[in-house]
Amino acid sequence: MSIRIAELHKAFGPKEVLRGFSLEVRVGATAAIVGPSGSGKSVLLKHLVGLMRPDTGSVLVDGESVPDLGRRDLARFRRRVGYVFQFAALFDSMTIAENVGMGLKRLPGWRADRIRGRVDECLALVDLEGMGERYPSQLSGGQKKRAGLARAIAASPKYLLYDEPTTGLDPVTTSVIDALILRMRDELGVTGLVVTHDMTSAFRVADRITLLHEGKARFTGTPAEVRAARDDVLRGFVEGDPGLYYGLKGRGDHGP
Amino acid sequence: MPDFVMRPLASAGRGTVKTLSSVGRAWILFAGTAGALRHAGIWGPQLVPQLARIGVASVPIALFIATFTGIVMSLQASYTLTGTIPLYFVGVLVGKTMMLELGPVLTGLTLAGRVGANISAELGTMRVTEQVDALETLAYDPLAYLVVPRVIAGIVMFPIVVLLAMTVGIVSGWFTALQLLDMSSPEFVKGLRLLFEPWDVWFAIIKSISFGAVVTGVGCFYGLQTERGAEGVGRSATQTVVIASMIILCLDAFWAATLL
Secondary structure: OOEEEEEEEEEEOOEEEEEEEEEEEOOOOEEEEEOOOOOOHHHHHHHHOOOOOOOEEEEEEOOEEHHHOOHHHHHHHHOOEEEEOOOOOOOOOOOHHHHHHOOHHHOOOOOHHHHHHHHHHHHHHOOOOOOOOOOHHHOOHHHHHHHHHHHHHOOOOOEEEEEOOOOOOOHHHHHHHHHHHHHHHHHHOOEEEEEEOOHHHHHHHOOEEEEEEOOEEEEEEOHHHHHHOOOHHHHHHHHOOHHHHOOOOOOOOOOO | OOHHHHHHHHHHHHHHHHHHHHHHHHHHHHHHHHHHOOOHHHHHHHHHHHHHHHHHHHHHHHHHHHHHHHHHHHHHHHHHHOOOOOOOHHHHHHHHHHHHHHHHHHHHHHHHHHHHHHHHHHHHHHHHOOHHHHHHHOOOOHHHHHHHHHHHHHHHHHHHHHHHHHHHHHHHHHHHHHHHOOOOHHHHHHHHHHOOOHHHHHHHHHHHHHHHHHHHHHHHHHHHOOOOHHHHHHHHHHHHHHHHHHHHHHHHHHHHHHHO
16 A cells, blocks of 8 residues: 555644544555545645644555654655645746746756756646746636646656645536546556545546545445445435435435 | 633633744744755745845835935924034934934834735735645745745845935935035034944944844744635734834834943
């Protein structure tokens, strides 16, 4: 297993967001964690790159315990992980090319011409050729997400973490992003972890899907297993039925 | 215990915890920034742009304020001194007050607004749009990349801006004395030199170095702590200006008590 999360607990004040979440992702696979907004998916993802520390539980990536890494080891570890942010988080004072090359400047042996070549390669991979000199404010939502993906893959990471990669995109652009996620797995061989509330996207990109419910992994299975599952909460989420999801069916109530 | 006793006690307790927690976080930021100084490869390339943004871009507003302060000082000194002591004391008052107090403090307070709010809003926006997290995932230390160059630029550029402001303030006071007060240049210069001490200039430099560190440091502190979108960014900028101005005035009194 390349990613192994066990009994992860995280609370913010009195609010317990993760209550013993566990997950394993094997090398080269793409896993999706689904759940409604505010269920703790992004919080979970941030634990995997050391942006947050768990209250209790373990987060192992490649056998390394992420919360226990010191500052220097964490910087070294992060070179193996690409993170695609929900709203791209592009540096708005820099051009797209500067954004994509930002991580490469920290790597030993990367001079300006080599960085320029790699930036062009990454932009081509996400179909943004010729956009390098533009600023983030000049791009559409879908283009920003692709630029964020180009930045994440620039240093050839072994892992890619996607935080809501298709949120706010139209169906066509969503398909384009999904195709890119699959391309990252198939052509670059990266291990992916996608957090999303978009079930169509999750079915399309994931080898295994986990439902995050009340801070725990409620169900994990292949897309086919998820479709066939009889679990009411999972069916409620997949079918978008609040009655099933919140366990209120038959009480004439449809929501919290 | 009755409610009317418990409520103020609870409020005071919460306030104390909040203040202590802020002091603790400020200390962590300070220690982290000092530690980040060793990453010169990260902050070095950012320094020149920050020197320009924090220092050079602040010169026009600092000189504008100094010009009018010099004019007003000259006129008010003449109004106060006429008929009591010789008018060349206008030069003494303009020189001494511009160097010891108004040059550094007015510039410091102005830059708390211009520079402090700017840093806080910029870093705050980066925080709420996850750009600071993105820096970390790209193996950059945000303190080395964002805080160190700004604080160094503040420490280097504030004294330069203050010295320019002091000079322009004195020159504008001098010009006012010549044009509006029927004073001659030798009279004004006589007053200017009468009680001048080179230490006055060093005093202004020391003060402005501390103001530079405070304005940039407070701006970075509140900027990096920003939460909850645009409202949070606005709140951080306001807090920066208020807290930095208060610290500047406290430091002003501290330096006067310890160095004069």
